[in-house]
Amino acid sequence: MANWELQDLEYWDAKIRDQAEALGLDCYRQEFELCNHTDMLAYMAYSGIPSHYPHWSYGKSFEKLKTLYEYGVSGLPYEMVINSNPALAYLMRDNSLCLQILTIAHVYGHNDFFKNNFTFKTTRAEFTLGTFKAHAERVRRYAEDPSIGIDRVEAILDAAHALSLQRRRNLAVRKLTPDEERERMLHAAEPPPDPYQRLHQRAEYVQPDLQKLPLSPEEDLLLFIRDYNPYLANWERDLLTIVDEEARYFIPQIETKIMNEGWASWVHREILNGIELPQDLHLEFLVRHNQVVRPTPGGLNPYHVGLKVWTDLKRRFDEPTAEETEDYGTSTMTGMQKLLDARATDRDVSFLRRYLNENLMRELDLFEYEPKGEDLVISKVADKEGWRDVKEQLLRNVGMANVPVISIDDADFGHKRTLYLVHQHDGRDLHLENAEKTLGYLYRLWGREVVLESVVTAKRTLLTFNDRGFSAKTLK
Amino acid sequence: MSINTIFRPFRNSDAERSDRTAGDRLRHRQKIRESIRENIADIIAEESIIGKSRDRVIKVPIRGIREYRFVYGDNTPGVGQGDGASQPGQVVGKARGEGVDKAGDRAGVDYYETDVTLEDLIDIMFEDLDLPDLERKALRQIEALRMSKRRGYRTVGIRVRLDKHRTVKSRVKRKLAAQRRLRNVELDAADAPGEGTAAAASVPELRDGGEQRVDADGQERQADATPKRFPFHVDDLVYRHITTDVRRESNAVVMCIMDTSGSMDTMKKYLARSFFFLLYQFIATKYRSVEIVFISHHTEAHEVTEEEFFHKGESGGTFISSGYQKALDIIAKRYHPSLWNIYAFHCSDGDNFDSDNSAALKSASELAAICNLFGYGEIKPLGSRYYESSMLNIFRRLDAENFQTVLIERKEDIWPSFKAFLAKERVQD
Numbered sequence: 040m041a042n043w044e045l046q047d048l049e050y051w052d053a054k055i056r057d058q059a060e061a062l063g064l065d066c067y068r069q070e071f072e073l074c075n076h077t078d079m080l081a082y083m084a085y086s087g088i089p090s091h092y093p094h095w096s097y098g099k100s101f102e103k104l105k106t107l108y109e110y111g112v113s114g115l116p117y118e119m120v121i122n123s124n125p126a127l128a129y130l131m132r133d134n135s136l137c138l139q140i141l142t143i144a145h146v147y148g149h150n151d152f153f154k155n156n157f158t159f160k161t162t163r164a165e166f167t168l169g170t171f172k173a174h175a176e177r178v179r180r181y182a183e184d185p186s187i188g189i190d191r192v193e194a195i196l197d198a199a200h201a202l203s204l205q206r207r208r209n210l211a212v213r214k215l216t217p218d219e220e221r222e223r224m225l226h227a228a229e230p231p232p233d234p235y236q237r238l239h240q241r242a243e244y245v246q247p248d249l250q251k252l253p254l255s256p257e258e259d260l261l262l263f264i265r266d267y268n269p270y271l272a273n274w275e276r277d278l279l280t281i282v283d284e285e286a287r288y289f290i291p292q293i294e295t296k297i298m299n300e301g302w303a304s305w306v307h308r309e310i311l312n313g314i315e316l317p318q319d320l321h322l323e324f325l326v327r328h329n330q331v332v333r334p335t336p337g338g339l340n341p342y343h344v345g346l347k348v349w350t351d352l353k354r355r356f357d358e359p360t361a362e363e364t365e366d367y368g369t370s371t372m373t374g375m376q377k378l379l380d381a382r383a384t385d386r387d388v389s390f391l392r393r394y395l396n397e398n399l400m401r402e403l404d405l406f407e408y409e410p411k412g413e414d415l416v417i418s419k420v421a422d423k424e425g426w427r428d429v430k431e432q433l434l435r436n437v438g439m440a441n442v443p444v445i446s447i448d449d450a451d452f453g454h455k456r457t458l459y460l461v462h463q464h465d466g467r468d469l470h471l472e473n474a475e476k477t478l479g480y481l482y483r484l485w486g487r488e489v490v491l492e493s494v495v496t497a498k499r500t501l502l503t504f505n506d507r508g509f510s511a512k513t514l515k
Numbered sequence: 516m517s518i519n520t521i522f523r524p525f526r527n528s529d530a531e532r533s534d535r536t537a538g539d540r541l542r543h544r545q546k547i548r549e550s551i552r553e554n555i556a557d558i559i560a561e562e563s564i565i566g567k568s569r570d571r572v573i574k575v576p577i578r579g580i581r582e583y584r585f586v587y588g589d590n591t592p593g594v595g596q597g598d599g600a601s602q603p604g605q606v607v608g609k610a611r612g613e614g615v616d617k618a619g620d621r622a623g624v625d626y627y628e629t630d631v632t633l634e635d636l637i638d639i640m641f642e643d644l645d646l647p648d649l650e651r652k653a654l655r656q657i658e659a660l661r662m663s664k665r666r667g668y669r670t671v672g673i674r675v676r677l678d679k680h681r682t683v684k685s686r687v688k689r690k691l692a693a694q695r696r697l698r699n700v701e702l703d704a705a706d707a708p709g710e711g712t713a714a715a716a717s718v719p720e721l722r723d724g725g726e727q728r729v730d731a732d733g734q735e736r737q738a739d740a741t742p743k744r745f746p747f748h749v750d751d752l753v754y755r756h757i758t759t760d761v762r763r764e765s766n767a768v769v770m771c772i773m774d775t776s777g778s779m780d781t782m783k784k785y786l787a788r789s790f791f792f793l794l795y796q797f798i799a800t801k802y803r804s805v806e807i808v809f810i811s812h813h814t815e816a817h818e819v820t821e822e823e824f825f826h827k828g829e830s831g832g833t834f835i836s837s838g839y840q841k842a843l844d845i846i847a848k849r850y851h852p853s854l855w856n857i858y859a860f861h862c863s864d865g866d867n868f869d870s871d872n873s874a875a876l877k878s879a880s881e882l883a884a885i886c887n888l889f890g891y892g893e894i895k896p897l898g899s900r901y902y903e904s905s906m907l908n909i910f911r912r913l914d915a916e917n918f919q920t921v922l923i924e925r926k927e928d929i930w931p932s933f934k935a936f937l938a939k940e941r942v943q944d
Contacts, residue, residue, distance in 0.1 A: 045524055056518045066518045073525035081536050095546055096582055098539030125519075132525045147518070189542075201583050334596045337607045344596070404597035408607050410590055415608040418592065420601050433594040443585045468588040476583035 043136035051140045058310040064151040068125035073132045080104050087121040088171045092178035094196050118142040122153040123167035137323040144310040148303030155383045158291035161210040174281045181274045195275050198480035199282035205260040208439040220254045256446035264484050294386045294438040301345015302382050304332050352394050387437040397426050407432045458485045462493035478504035546580045637796050664760035672754025681753035690745050767802040767856040769795050772838045774863035776813040777830040783894045787862035789929050812838035834871045839878035852885040859886045865893045865906040872909050883915035890936045891920045
């Protein structure tokens with residue numbers, strides 16, 4: 040059994056909260072729940088949600104986590120915290136006191152981040168638990184309904200899960216209603232004001248096609264299918280809504296992985312250095328902290344990268360080098376103000392773009408690799424010539440930038456109700472086996488032929504899935 | 516303090532109650548099972564399975580329960596972190612598999628293998644067969660006496676079956692009952708002074724030593740100064756009663772007959788072996804004890820060990836009848852059909868000497884008459900073209916309900932042929 044009592048946690052927690060406030064953190068109410076390792080594995084399988092709808096994939100992920108844990112391949116996370124108000128975090132009962140203190144401090148970092156970062160503004164944290172519970176109840180009801188049954192529910196959920204991340208990423212931008220969309224199109228069709236219109240020939244007015252569906256390319260695949268496939272039953276529409284809502288809830292976390300983990304690591308380091316831990320606890324803390332934030336050679340540890348960038352950012356504002364002062368001038372902000380500002384207004388892509396500079400990249404020893412035959416081979420390193428390219432590559436690999444952008448172009452292609460989608464190719468090809476299966480799911484939901492236009496080895500290709508199965512055709 | 520925090524202590528009851536993943540895990544396992552069933556024909560044709568022991572865990576590649584999404588392909592560059600001395604051209608991992616994780620939530624290539632024991636796999640296989648359980652003929656069951664069945668308790672018996680625990684218990688019961696009697700006697704004595712001593716004296720052993728009684732005011736006092744023994748009585752003794760139990764053993768023998776003439780090459784032997792393996796595993800699930808006999812033949816037949824059977828090559832021509840005759844001899848000698856369920860299967864490439872065909876047909880019909888099931892598998896791997904020599908045509912003339920011929924051309928045929936073979940199963944009278 041662990042070397043602490045609940046009173047110990049409360050004692051240290053009070054100190055931690057003092058420090059957190061001194062740093063200027065602004066948190067939701069916090070709830071800690073103590074659990075054992077089986078519970079922790081289960082929470083991990085369901086992304087921390089206490090009441091989540093059932094699906095076999097969570098059973099699979101539990102088995103996988105459990106196997107990895109039992110064979111000692113991976114440890115358990117020290118903490119799990121979910122974005123809700125009050126924020127809910129789980130502490131593992133078997134952890135030592137030092138780990139609990141570290142975890143508690145870390146959790147306040149996440150809590151502050153959830154509350155303040157702009158990407159989380161649309162997640163409605165106060166309803167998180169209730170929403171997931173309601174989802175769970177609805178899905179269970181459909182599965183238990185004798186006229187529906189678990190097999191049909193799973194068929195829809197399997198398909199919806201495959202497509203759930205194919206949705207708009209930037210939730211801070213409001214989606215236009217169809218009416219506003221039409222207005223925008225009419226406005227866009229009008230010729231721009233021309234100061235020399237007496238001289239120029241009048242541009243011909245082209246009537247915009249307001250009958251087209253969708254009016255402009257649509258990225259929300261599940262919602263579009265829900266709204267425009269007339270043959271779906273209400274319960275099927277509801278399942279699509281549920282899966283989409285869940286994806287929308289998790290996108291901010293995908294989008295801010297590096298920032299969020301880096302911020303929490305930075306916060307726990309600051310706090311633990313400020314609460315005067317006894318020496319034995321402090322030494323253990325140093326060991327644990329280094330385990331968490333050490334670089335993983337060949338990979339990219341978000342804790343490590345994030346922490347480095349945050350630390351460097353603070354230093355640049357508090358103790359700029361002479362060079363930096365020359366380049367950027369002196370700032371009116373203190374380092375802490377700058378950090379609080381950045382944690383509210385950035386996401387991984389913008390955060391790294393702004394604050395990951397050449398020196399830092401070299402310090403982190405970032406490199407770009409490419410597959411060559413059997414091996415992955417380093418193609419560029421963060422030196423004078425290469426660092427910009429490596430950085431660009433990194434930005435294309437973080438957050439939702441790692442999910443291909445696929446939008447619906449036409450829902451009535453060839454007047455056959457064929458769903459025509461376009462993959463916005465950015466140099467990276469789709470994984471074809473995955474594309475084939477996922478198109479199969481899309482076909483299952485849409486009920487008619489689906490066509491995806493993409494680029495495969497530099498040739499425009501149509502990937503089609505219809506009642507005869509999958510086919511690929513290269514366009515001239 | 517503006518941050519409000521509460522701690523919820525660990526409650527064991529929650530942990531026990533909330534095995535929330537149970538349903539989803541079950542569902543996942545069902546999916547795996549379905550997937551195995553769908554691919555069973557491929558899986559059992561794998562070399563790695565044939566000839567393995569039943570409790571061995573094997574890895575089965577599973578298709579169909581992966582989760583798919585639109586992801587970028589394998590040729591996508593990524594960014595990683597080095598140990599401080601990365602140079603262009605350095606190899607940092609394998610293009611497929613783990614090693615390098617990309618940042619963000621990339622699904623990655625999901626290689627999925629599951630562990631099943633061969634026994635599970637065989638169960639699934641035979642579920643797939645969907646056969647009714649084989650009937651067992653009463654005559655062919657051997658009665659074996661076992662002495663171990665317990666049938667309650669008796670007050671008489673032999674010393675070795677004395678149940679000490681129950682004996683002590685019954686003594687304690689008797690003692691308690693006796694003390695109550697003593698108390699009643701004492702009360703009576705108090706009511707009628709003068710008779711008390713006599714009544715107490717009539718149950719002398721009840722003035723038991725060490726026995727303490729508690730008064731109404733809670734004070735303890737010794738019932739008697741000198742402890743008295745309370746010995747075992749013959750009525751206390753309890754013996755276990757054991758009856759003899761009759762168990763019906765059912766026995767089966769699998770006769771594997773294989774042509775080892777010069778024309779049987781490794782590939783053919785492998786196909787034959789797969790078939791024999793399945794047959795043996797199947798029979799083993801149905802009977803308590805299964806024996807296996809290997810007979811190899813060319814122009815003459817020998818009973819051989821398993822090792823020799825599969826690995827020893829012979830040369831020369833083929834007299835199929837010799838193999839059958841050998842099987843008949845062995846059955847006559849060791850496996851009398853009234854006691855044994857006999858399954859015989861013969862694998863050959865059908866390249867028999869013409870002069871032997873009528874003899875082969877004759878001994879085959881004899882064999883069919885005493886076997887539960889008798890089969891002939893002709894192994895002709897694709898590409899090995901033979902002159903028209905095939906025993907399939909000859910055996911077509913054999914009219915026995917429990918005889919079946921199958922043609923195996925490649926390893927994918929094994930499972931369907933096996934199913935076809937078992938469909939002929941019947942119990943002979």
